[in-house]
Amino acid sequence: MTIHQTPSRLVTIADVAREAGVGESTVSRVLRGQGSFSKRAGERVLEAADRLGYVPNRLAGSLAGNADSAGSQLVGVVIPSLTNIVFPDLLRGLTGALDGAGFQSVVGVSDYDPDREEALVAGLLSWRPAALVLTGLEHTELTVTRLRAAGIRIVEMIDTDGPGLDIAVGFSNRAVGHASARHLIGRGYRRIAYVGHDLGRDLRAAKRLAGFEAALAESGLALHARELVGDRSSAASGRAALEALMARVPDTDAVYFSNDDMALGGYFACLGRGWAVPERLALFGCHALDITEAMPQPLSTMRTPRLAIGRAAAEALSAGSPPGTIDLGFELSEGATA
Amino acid sequence: MTIHQTPSRLVTIADVAREAGVGESTVSRVLRGQGSFSKRAGERVLEAADRLGYVPNRLAGSLAGNADSAGSQLVGVVIPSLTNIVFPDLLRGLTGALDGAGFQSVVGVSDYDPDREEALVAGLLSWRPAALVLTGLEHTELTVTRLRAAGIRIVEMIDTDGPGLDIAVGFSNRAVGHASARHLIGRGYRRIAYVGHDLGRDLRAAKRLAGFEAALAESGLALHARELVGDRSSAASGRAALEALMARVPDTDAVYFSNDDMALGGYFACLGRGWAVPERLALFGCHALDITEAMPQPLSTMRTPRLAIGRAAAEALSAGSPPGTIDLGFELSEGATA
DNA sequence: TCGCGCTTTGGCAGCGCTGCCAAGAATTTC
DNA sequence: GAAATTCTTGGCAGCGCTGCCAAAGCGCGA
Structure with a gap:
């Protein structure tokens, strides 16, 4: 192995052409396997490119290529x-x-x-x-x-x-929220609360909640309570929010979470407080994260693709x-x- | 708002120059805020660029720029x-x-x-x-x-x-493994097992294990058992692997996991089986993921930056x-x- | 008013590559 | 064997931009 000096100029297609004794266009054609060229030319070019350690410059390629629209890859x-x-x-x-x-x-x-x-x-x-x-x-x-x-x-x-x-x-997302509510209602829950993170930013979560509330309304229900944390979605937020919610509205019988990680935090809160799930409190998440499938009781949630x-x-x-x-x-x- | 046809050619610096009544170089200087130009020229260029909806082409910029080395951004x-x-x-x-x-x-x-x-x-x-x-x-x-x-x-x-x-x-990573073992040894655990995922691929996990075993050896100990899953790191793998391990080597008193998510799975296994943590079985992870801080018992782990x-x-x-x-x-x- | 030094400006040559074209070589056809 | 056809090939323009350079503009003191 030789001492490697940073080359002052990187190898270009012209260098390869010179080394292989062919024209630049031929090198270009061979390297992209496009257009026609002789077997002999192909071999010489490939060999030369390898010998020089040629790396194409896609910047130039894209610029030159089909300049009309989608130039680059x-x-x-x-x-x-x-x-x-x-x-x-x-x-x-x-x-x-x-x-x-x-x-x-x-x-x-x-x-x-x-x-x-x-x-x-x-x-x-x-x-x-x-x-x-x-x-x-x-x-x-x-x-x-x-x-x-x-x-x-x-x-x-x-x-x-x-x-x-x-x-x-x-x-x-509306449909996800709607179906989630249908499931909870079908299971007999009536005092259903929502625990979520910042809705102003996560608009998909907001749409899910809208669908959820719409389904509740169709059954003559309304959200029993809601607890929002300004923070981003996380297990710690979910845990804290659920505890706050339950302190405030203890007769809640089910909670819909904005997200599985929030729900996991909620589950941890239940474990810590000794609230039986789902008997004392039912939990429902969203997204079906891998983690929630490994829980002792797998989380009830919506699997999104x-x-x-x-x-x-x-x-x-x-x-x-x-x-x-x-x-x-x-x-x-x-x-x-x- | 007018009907917008996809322009056959995107706006270039030359278009802006023409629109602003200045030269291309001036446009380039103004747009990059480099070199000197009059206030008047600056305003006209900026205005023209806005009017035409000019978006610079960095492909060209990078190609032209300092071609010697790091061209692009x-x-x-x-x-x-x-x-x-x-x-x-x-x-x-x-x-x-x-x-x-x-x-x-x-x-x-x-x-x-x-x-x-x-x-x-x-x-x-x-x-x-x-x-x-x-x-x-x-x-x-x-x-x-x-x-x-x-x-x-x-x-x-x-x-x-x-x-x-x-x-x-x-x-x-060696030091992480080493320190993890020191902690477990210091807490009095002696029959310490390892639960991990594919070591051939995750070389950092392998290094942690090497450091871990080195620390054990320094205290005259050796790994009590090890359970590897071919799969990638996940809570489900961790859960399955821990259950397999405990079925095989039930007198294990502590487990070092390759990763926090594996450890979380292990914790779920303990919850499911009713093994008291850490009395019956101690768990130690790696990385300090957010989730593991929300656990009813926060996971013992190494926080990596x-x-x-x-x-x-x-x-x-x-x-x-x-x-x-x-x-x-x-x-x-x-x-x-x- | 002239000349000097500074700022401002536009033209132009590339950056490395690809597309087009025409020339040359090879092959086929009659 | 000559013409027609096909395959190969290299040259060159140009993608949009920047750096360089020389020219032009400007301010100001003498």
């Missing part, structure tokens, strides 16, 4: 959070499938802030991505304008309760699906807590 | 997993700080596979990133060769047990820190399970 992704495991799951499905199709993901985290999303979208667009994948259907006016002007494919993940900009992949959403988003993009909504549904995970 | 990131919350945490710290410094992250997930990492690194390098951020110190030979040849800054996160390529930010590692990585890059290792340490989270 980058896909911009904006998710609201990495804390809530829901979004890493989405990301996993997305990047997994995107990788397979030869795309790279540029990721931004908006922290549930529309203005932050706006800034991220602007930044991402400057890389001339082939497409942009966002979370949710709500965006600032400027964001929408920019997205329209960019003339690229847009995917909005996780929410199908409303018109999308281009392709929407997800499920109806997070991985599949990410994958479907990627597939819709690489397949060039027409605009529209792809509803992947959800499924009751019966569990043993409600 | 992209930073490549490779993490092994998004399932294990440890990595989203790293990513969060990283992207947060990187955003602040004007970088965008291109993310790849290697799934703990060195060959996959190799492919991802090759792919990321083709975007001529300003730097690359990897996880762990172990890479294929070809990966190392390519990284060296790229002549860019490299950060390796989370592991400081060995020589890094450039900048390493993290903590000593995941967010800080991501942040420190970003800062080392933007500050142009010299090569070397940044050890952020770790901290015992005493909890109540061991």
